[in-house]
Amino acid sequence: MNKKLNTKKLILKLITHLTLIIFTIIAVYPVLQVVTISLRPADRLLSTSLEIIPENATLKSYIELFTNRPFLLWVTNSAFVAFVVTLTGVVFASMAGYAFSRFNFIGKKIGLLSLLVTQMFPATMLLLPLYIMLIYLGLINSYLGIIIIYTATALPFCVWTMKGYYDTIPYSLEEAAKIDGCNQFQAFYKIILPLAAPALVITGLFSFMAAWSEYIVAAQVLQDTQLWTLPLGLKSFEANMTTEWGLYGAASFIVMIPVVILFLVLSRWLVSGLTLGSVKG
Amino acid sequence: MKKVYKNIFIAAFIGPTFLVLLAVVFYPFLYNLVISFSNMNLRHIKDWQIIGLTQYIKVFTDPTEPNFYAVFLKTVIWTFVNVFFHVVIGVFLALLLNQQIRGKSIYRTLLILPWAIPQYIVALTWRGMFNYEYGSINLVITKYLSLPAIEWLKSPTEAFIACILTNVWLGFPFMMVVALGALQSIPHELYEAAEIDGANWLHRLRHITIPLIKPVMIPAITLGIVWTFNNLNIIWLVSNGGEPSDQTHILISFVYKAAFNLYRYGYAAALSMVIFIILLFFSLFFMKKTRATESAY
Numbered sequence: 001m002n003k004k005l006n007t008k009k010l011i012l013k014l015i016t017h018l019t020l021i022i023f024t025i026i027a028v029y030p031v032l033q034v035v036t037i038s039l040r041p042a043d044r045l046l047s048t049s050l051e052i053i054p055e056n057a058t059l060k061s062y063i064e065l066f067t068n069r070p071f072l073l074w075v076t077n078s079a080f081v082a083f084v085v086t087l088t089g090v091v092f093a094s095m096a097g098y099a100f101s102r103f104n105f106i107g108k109k110i111g112l113l114s115l116l117v118t119q120m121f122p123a124t125m126l127l128l129p130l131y132i133m134l135i136y137l138g139l140i141n142s143y144l145g146i147i148i149i150y151t152a153t154a155l156p157f158c159v160w161t162m163k164g165y166y167d168t169i170p171y172s173l174e175e176a177a178k179i180d181g182c183n184q185f186q187a188f189y190k191i192i193l194p195l196a197a198p199a200l201v202i203t204g205l206f207s208f209m210a211a212w213s214e215y216i217v218a219a220q221v222l223q224d225t226q227l228w229t230l231p232l233g234l235k236s237f238e239a240n241m242t243t244e245w246g247l248y249g250a251a252s253f254i255v256m257i258p259v260v261i262l263f264l265v266l267s268r269w270l271v272s273g274l275t276l277g278s279v280k281g
Numbered sequence: 282m283k284k285v286y287k288n289i290f291i292a293a294f295i296g297p298t299f300l301v302l303l304a305v306v307f308y309p310f311l312y313n314l315v316i317s318f319s320n321m322n323l324r325h326i327k328d329w330q331i332i333g334l335t336q337y338i339k340v341f342t343d344p345t346e347p348n349f350y351a352v353f354l355k356t357v358i359w360t361f362v363n364v365f366f367h368v369v370i371g372v373f374l375a376l377l378l379n380q381q382i383r384g385k386s387i388y389r390t391l392l393i394l395p396w397a398i399p400q401y402i403v404a405l406t407w408r409g410m411f412n413y414e415y416g417s418i419n420l421v422i423t424k425y426l427s428l429p430a431i432e433w434l435k436s437p438t439e440a441f442i443a444c445i446l447t448n449v450w451l452g453f454p455f456m457m458v459v460a461l462g463a464l465q466s467i468p469h470e471l472y473e474a475a476e477i478d479g480a481n482w483l484h485r486l487r488h489i490t491i492p493l494i495k496p497v498m499i500p501a502i503t504l505g506i507v508w509t510f511n512n513l514n515i516i517w518l519v520s521n522g523g524e525p526s527d528q529t530h531i532l533i534s535f536v537y538k539a540a541f542n543l544y545r546y547g548y549a550a551a552l553s554m555v556i557f558i559i560l561l562f563f564s565l566f567f568m569k570k571t572r573a574t575e576s577a578y
Contacts, residue, residue, distance in 0.1 A: 016377050017384075023374060024391045026450070030406050031394055033417060037409070092298045099294035103287065111295065118306050119504065120560040122511050124536040125553035128546060129309035129316065152305035155298055157504075184290055213399025216513060220541070231401050238405060245409070252402045263397035264390050271462040 031256070037249030038062065061246035062254075071251060073226070074233040081143055081229060082211040085150045089158055089207030090200060092151070097162025097199075098188055102171070112163075115156040123216065131220050141224045149217055154210040158203040165199035166192065198269045205266060212259060230255050316550035323544035336551035343548075347527065356510060356531040359445065363509045366449045368502060371456025376490070378457075379464040389461070396454035404518030407447040408434070411519075437528030440520050444529060448515045456501065463497035464490070499571045506567070507560055513537055532556050 032052050039057040065071045099105075100112060130149065139145035169192060177187040193200070215231035222228055228236075234255065237248040263270070317336055321329035340349055347355075378389055395403070410416045411433035419430040433443045467489065475485050513533045520529040523538060530538070533556065540549035 013382065016380065016382060020374070020377055020382075020388045020392075023370075024388060027392050027394050027454075029417075030403070030410065030450070031398065033410060034402070034406055092301065095294040096298035099291045103291050105288070105291050111299070114307075115302075116564075117561065118302065119507050120511075120557055120564060121306065121310065122533050122536065122553050122556045122560075123513055124533060124540055124549060125313050125557060126306060126309045127537075128540050128549060128553075129312035130305065133309065133312070148301060149305050152301045155301060159298060184286075209399075213401065215401040216517075216537075231399065234405075235401065248405070252406065255402065256398055259399065260394065260397045263393055267390050267393050267458075268386075270393070270458050271465070 031260075034249050034252045034256070037245050038253050040246060040249075061250040065247055065250050065254075069233075069247065070225075070228075071233065071254075074228055074230045075254075077227060078212060078230040081147060081150070082208050084143075084147050085154075085211035086204050086207045088147070088151045089154050089210075090204045093155060093158035093162050093203045093207075094193065094196070094200060096155075096159045098166055098192065100159065100163040101166035102174075112160075115159055118156045127217065127220065130217075134221060140221060141227060143227070146218065146221050147211075149221075150211040150214060151207070153214075154203075154207040158206055161202055161206075162196065162199050165196050169195050201266055201269045205262060205270075208262070209259065212255075313550045313553060316547055317554050319547050319550075321546040321550075322548075323546075329547070332547075336547045337555070339548055340552050340555055347530070349552075352530050352532055352535050355441070355529075356533075359441075359448075359516075359531050360506055360510045362445055363448050363452060364502065364505050367452040367456045367505055367509075368498070370449070370453040371458075372460045372494070372498075374453070374457045375460035375464055376486075378461060392457060393454045395451050396458075400451065400514040401518055403451050404447065404515050407443070407450070408519050408521070411443045434520070435525055437525060440525060440529045444516050444519045447519050448509070448512065451515065452505070452509070456498075456505065459497060459501045460494060463494035467493050495571075499568075503564055503567055507564060510560060511556070 036052055036054055038061050039059070040054045041056045041058045041060065100108065134140050134145045137145070173191050173195075174184075174187040177191045178184075182190065213231065214229075215235065218229050218232050219235070222232060230251070234248060234251050237244040237251065315331075316329075318331050318333060319329045320332045320335070343349070374392060378385055378392075382388075410418050413419060413430060413432055413435070416433070418433070422428050423430050431439055433439050471489050471493075472485055475489060480488070510531075511533050516523070516529060516531055516534045517537065520534075522542070523530045523534055527535075527538070532552070536549050536552045536556065539545045539552065
C-alpha cells in the first residue's frame, strides 16, 4: 500500500517536472533564438538549421555594432531617459500612494478611480493630442517631453501598487513614531518607506521598463537620429528590404541583458510586491 | 494632526502625480474629445472646425476595408483568447510551482523571462520565427512533425494566429506571478483539513484554491483584458502594420493606422473615444459582476 502510494507520488513528480521543463523551453527558446542570430556569420544569416550555437559562430556583429554603428550613443540615451523616469516614477508613486493609503480627503475615491480609468485610454487617443501639444510647446526632439510621457505611463499602476502595499502596513507604526517625536513626513520616510521596499522595487522596475522598451511614442517624438533611444536604433536594422539580422540580434541581446538581470534578481520580490498590493486593491 | 497641515501634506504628496497625469493624460483626453468632433486631417491641420457627430457616424458606417464591426469582432476574439490562455497557463504553472519540488526557483526565474523582454524585441523575434523558409517554427513543423510548412505571415487567419501565439507567450508570466503570490497566502491547514475530509485534488481546486485566489486574480484579469485590448505593439510589429492587406488589425492598430499613416485625425480621435467607452463600460460591468459573486460566498 505504502509502496504503491510512493510510486504514484514519484510518477506525479516526474510529470510535474516534465511539464515545467516543456514550458521552460518554450519560454527560453525565443531568447536563445536572438543569441543564435547574433552569432551567425554574415554569409549564413538566413539559415535553415536549428542549432543554438551556429556553425562558424562569430562575434562580428557585436564588434560591428560597437565600432561602426552609433550603438553606444543609443545605449547612453536610453539609459539616461530610463534613469530619470525610474527616479521620478518611484518618488512620485511612493508619495501619492502613501497619501491615498493613509488619509481620507475629498476626491480620494475619484482620484483612485481616475487612476484606473487612465489604463483604459487607448494609446492612440493620447498619442495624437500629445504629438500636437509637443509641436506647439517645441518639445519634439527633446527628452523633456518623452520623459514626462513615460513617467505618466507607469504612474497609475505604480501608485495603485504602492497604495495597496502601504495598506498592509499597520498604522500603529506611525503612531509610535510620532510619540517618539517624528512628524508625519519623518514617520513616512524613516519608518514606512523602508518597510515598503518590495513595492518600491516593483514600482522602479515598471517605470524602468516603460522607458527602456518603448517604441511607438519614441518613433513619433524623437526624429533626430542623435537623440534615438535603443528601440528606434534597433528597428532601423529591420528597415526596408534588407534586415540586418546579425546586428539586430546582437543589439537585442545587449538590450535584454539589464532587464533580464533586473527581473531575475527581483523575481522573488515580484511575487510579494505585486500580490500584497492587489489583495486589498 | 492639524487640519491645515494635513491638507498641505496631502496636496504635496499627491500633487506631482496629478500634475503629470493632468498634462499627459487628462488634458490630451479632452483635446482628443474636441478633435473627435472636428474635421481635422492632413489638409485641415490648422484650419479645422467643429463639424458635430460626423466622425462618429463615419466610425460606424464608413465602408472601410475591413469595417468597424469586423475589426471589433476580431478585437474581442483577440482579447478573449489571449487572456484565457494567460490565466489558464499562468495559474496552471503557479499550481505546479507551489509544490515542494526541486529546482523551483530556477523554473520560476526562467518562466518569467517572456515578461522581462522588451515587447518590440519579442515581436520582431517572433516575426522572424514565423518566416516561411527560415523561421524556426516552420523548421520544427517540417523537420520534426513532417507536416507541410505554413504561410504564417501571408494569409489573414494564420497571421492573426501568429500574433496571438506571440502574445500568449508574452503574457502568461504576469498571471503566473500574481497567481503564485495568491497561492502562497493560502494557509496549508486548509488543504490538510480537506484531505482528511476525503476531498480529492479536483475538490480542493474548486472549493479552496479557486475561491481563495479569486480576489487577487479578478483585478489582475481586468487589467489584463484592458491591456490586451489596447496592445498595439504585438499586432503592429508582428503583422507589420496589419499585413496582409489590413486583415490582421484589432481596433487599436486600426486607429493607429488611420491617425499616423492615413492622417485621418478627426476620424481616429472619434474611434479612440469609442474604444475607451467600450472598455470603460466593460470594466464597470465586469468588476460589478465579479464583486457580486464575491459577496455571495
